[in-house]
Amino acid sequence: MSCAQFWQDRLTYIQSQIVVYETAITQISTPGIESYMIDTGQTITRVTKQDLEKLENILLSYMNRYAELEARCTGSNSFNARQSG
Numbered sequence: 001m002s003c004a005q006f007w008q009d010r011l012t013y014i015q016s017q018i019v020v021y022e023t024a025i026t027q028i029s030t031p032g033i034e035s036y037m038i039d040t041g042q043t044i045t046r047v048t049k050q051d052l053e054k055l056e057n058i059l060l061s062y063m064n065r066y067a068e069l070e071a072r073c074t075g076s077n078s079f080n081a082r083q084s085g
Contacts, residue, residue: 021059
């Protein structure tokens with residue numbers, strides 16, 4: 001496996017996790033939905049509305065990691081996503 005392929009594989013994995021956590025946050029934020037099952041491909045976890053802040057922090061972590069790796073692959077500048085408020 002080439003170095004470039006390694007980093008591309010990491011980016012692809014992180015993209016999939018971003019989608020998983022965005023979906024969970026959207027579902028948990030929907031009125032009437034009390035819990036949601038997150039399937040990361042490695043584990044399945046039940047989350048509730050009380051987990052929303054934790055989920056947002058995990059999502060931000062993945063977004064930051066993605067930006068860092070993308071910058072490494074493309075040679076561009078990176079940024080840090082931060083939680084508002």
